[in-house]
Amino acid sequence: MVTFSSDPFSWLACALFFAGAPLFTGVVNKLKARLSGRVGPGVLQPYYELLRLARKETVYSTSAGFISRLAPVIVWCTVALAALLLPLGTTAAVSFSGDIILFAYLLALGRFFQILAALDTASSFEGMGASREARFAVFAEPIFFFTIGSLAIVTRRYSFETILAGISWYDPLFVVFVSVGLLSLFFLMMAECSRMPVDDPNTHLELTMIHEVMILDASGVDLMLYQYAASLKLLLYCALAALLLNPFGVFGPVSGLLVFGVTLAALAAVLALTETLMARFRLALVPQFLLFATAIGILNILIFTFSH
Amino acid sequence: MIALFVIGLLLHGLNFLLPALLRDSRRLNVASNLLNAAALLCGMCFSVSGLLAYQRAEYHFSLPAAGPVVIGFDGLSLFFLFTFQLVSLAASLYAIGYLRHYIERGLPVRAHLWFLTLLIVSMQLVAVAHNALAFLIIWELMALGAYFSIVFERDKEEVRRGGFWYFVATHASVLLLYVCFFTLHELTGSWNFRDFALHAAYDPKALAVILLTGFAGFGIKAGFMPFHVWLPNAHPAAPAHVSGLLSAINIKAGIYGIARLMMILPAVDPAYGWGLLAVSLVSAVLGVWYALAQHDIKRLLAYHSVENIGIIGLGLSVAWLGRCYGKPELVVLGFAGALLHTLNHAIFKGLLFFGAGNVTLHAHGGDIEKMGGFARVIPLTAVAFLVGAISICGLPPFNGFASEFLIYKSLFSGSDLLHGYAPLALLFSVVGLAFMGGLAVACFTKLYGIVFLGQNRAGAAMERQSEPLLSSVALLGLAGLCAAIGIFPAAGLRLVAPALGELGAAAQAGREWASPLGQLQIVFALFLGLVAAVYAVKAWLQSRTGVRLRETWGCGYAAATPRMQYTASGFAEELVKLGRPMLALAVHWNALGGVLPAARTFHSHCHDRMEDGWRAFHRAIGRFLGAFRWIQSGNIRHYVIYLFASILFYLLCALVW
DSSP states (O other): OOEEOOOHHHHHHHHHHHHHHHHHHHHHHHHHHHHTTOOOOOTTHHHHHHHHHHTSOEEEETTOOHHHHHHHHHHHHHHHHHHHTSOOSSSOSEEOTTHHHHHHHHHHHHHHHHHHHHHHTTOHHHHHHHHHHHHHHHHHHHHHHHHHHHHHHHHTOOSHHHHHHHOOTTOHHHHHHHHHHHHHHHHHHHHHTTOTTTOOTTOOOGGGOSHHHHTTTOOHHHHHHHHHHHHHHHHHHHHHHHHHHOTTTTSOHHHHHHHHHHHHHHHHHHHHHHHHHOOOOOGGGHHHHHHHHHHHHHHHHHHHHHHO | OHHHHHHHHHHHHHHHHHHHHOOOHHHHHHHHHHHHHHHHHHHHHHHHHHHHTOOOEEEEEEETTTEEEEEEEOHHHHHHHHHHHHHHHHHHHHHHHHHHHHHHTTOOOHHHHHHHHHHHHHHHHHHHBOBHHHHHHHHHHHHHHHHHHHGGGTTSHHHHHHHHHHHHHHHHHHHHHHHHHHHHHHHHSOOBHHHHHHOOOOOHHHHHHHHHHHHHHHHHHHTOTTGGGHHHHHHHHSOHHHHHHIIIIIHHHHHHHHHHHHHHSOOOOHHHHHHHHHHHHHHHHHHHHHHHTOOBHHHHHHHHHHHHHHHHHHHHHHHHHHHHTTOHHHHHHHHHHHHHHHHHHHHHHHHHHHHHHHHHHHHTSSBGGGOOOHHHHSHHHHHHHHHHHHHHTTOTTSHHHHHHHHHHHHHHHHHHHOOTTHHHHHHHHHHHHHHHHHHHHHHHHHHHHHHHSSOOTTOOOOOOOOOOHHHHHHHHHHHHHHHHHHHOHHHHHHHHHHHHHHHSHHHHHOSGGGTTGGGHHHHHHHHHHHHHHHHHHHHHHHHHHOEEEEOOOOTTOOOOOGGGSOOHHHHHHHHHHHTTTTEEEEEEEOOOOSSSOOOOOEEEEEEEHHHHHHHHHHHHHHHHHHTTGGGOOOOHHHHHHHHHHHHHHHHHHHHHO
């Protein structure tokens, strides 16, 4: 059954999620700046940027067709709908058995349109970014299914809400399983959200970019949607990790939200620290990095299966 | 209602006479295809009403030359009949506009239309023949119809070669099927499928022969690896409507055969299930990986059929495992997923091949490196093709997602219900399915992006060209079906339900097995509403801020040409390289040299290791048989000696016995 949450808190959590996503990006950027000894822009800077872009004129390439006009909307909407499937501190807004599959495939749909929009401009730079995005996604997708899929198999439940409720924190093996799975998930997040060491969001050379080079020709409202979707996606993966770390599960709306918020802040710090300490990998190394994460996932499920 | 089916067949029969009646090729093309379409509409009325108000029916009659024939309409037959009719209908409508280009070039279509009708009729009859002898005869007719439809442009070398691949494969397939069905006949003393199913106990060894020859025979037709090699050779050779028919439904006859065998034979040994699972997984992953490496649009799509056959095979193997371990939920989930994916793949693969046909007509060839910007030239095809591409990647909210969801669910349920190493194996299948999903996205963004987006790499004009009305109706109709089944999967499941009823497991599995697929339309409605709302907001903001058109930002470089765009090989190169050693990437180029280097060329192609293997196998057979070539000396005196010796031999035999 598809259930829409009747709990107003879960819809409130979603609203907070949509409103807070740029803030989260701002916090990560601020922390990163402070850690590398700079003052950095204020935490509200992403909001200003989105507002600025919304007021700008949109420029389309003469080679661009309907894909370029449709893609930003699809990209934003896929991430937004995926967010509704997560139990953000309380019950999930929308939940059904098998929503983990929809989650992965929605993000893939967004990626599909993002890549097409890059190829739509006939720019070789963007083609390069599109090729890289497609290549890394191939290795990123199995990681999701090794972590969340093996959790589903272990807990015998197939929606985020029930999987998270099904993790028994009293079983030490489970704790190890979840924490190692979290490591894979963290690697996945770096790849999917174009963070270091996979992609450098602040680089200035198109040749070295992945995500940024794909939206080189986007402007105005379209660019706003892309950037908003990017910060939503970052928060989405961090929220997923935070939920896995949250031993209180989804029982109380207030305490659940509180613990969730604190874990998110901790994750932002870890992310900023990683990005400060690490340089971007050579592009040829990225598949190895992702396969390493997959290998962790395989080992994890093997160890769990054989010791249970 | 059976009258409608008969009327349909009679209309097809009329079509066999039509080439003799109409002189003008142009009129013959329209009349013959429209007649087929009308016949198929009649037939579809029958099959759809049969599926919705399901009642099992069987008709026995005797034909003067062929002996007793049984035509059966059970759930599985009706389902495949409907699938075959649906795609044939679209192909008939599409062929009208597509063949016109060939008629204008002066190619004879008379014989082609005749064999096309033969193919369409025999496809339908294969699905309903419930008698092994009749089935095998019709199977051969279908193979002949397909072969002669493929070699339409037979003055081209590669077309003849592609047709030959098909011819060899289909005969290898039928040879194995003879062994399979003759063994069944030996054991049961009957030719009827129903008697095969009712036979009490099969000897395990005989069952092994039947299953292995049956799975291999039907597997060759379906295109499981390593038997897939005929697909990428035959599909590009055929005209687009025939490649669509081949890939969408002809290979599904193989799936029908495997599903039929699974229904009539007792499932005792899970080893066959695991074997099929492994073969399917390999077919699916390597199929899409090979597809990624192709530069020819139809070859690429042909490899993608191998992938989708693998996905269907995953569902079938889970169903088999469910029967072996006595888990009705698994049987129902796996079978429903496999059948729904069969229907879905038929719809979107037909759509993609027809779209590819329109593209090749305008690009004058199938090489995608010479394409680009076709979204402006043929926008209706571009929209339909986009829908097909999203569907084949299994992305929501189109039909590929619905069936892949069921297959995921069957794998997850399998890991829940089975014990031992089974959950682990099924988890790896889940991850494999996700991996091939990622590869499919890479493959179809490459195909769509290079063919339809950007600018034309061959420098062709980018003005809008007219698209034939009926072709567009066929394409957009199929695209509409992709969306309809995707958003309302319950409608698709309704068509599958009678076939599941035959299994007997459906009743035990309860009604909840399809949950929540039947209710997903709410989620998709939410998604589409969200897209519409965000698009409206975007349009409103843009109406205030304004929109401008400028050429693409080339990082300051002003003299960019369309040939500087990313190429299909460039897009896929790194992923293809990672597929070594299974994918052999051959690169031919001459290095730059000298002070003023002359023009240089670069050419790369990926060849299929398994095809190399088959070629080596064929060469070995040739060498072995070559050892006996001295018998054919060409000297007439030797032949007289042979005659004399053989007569002597028979005489001696007669004396001894």
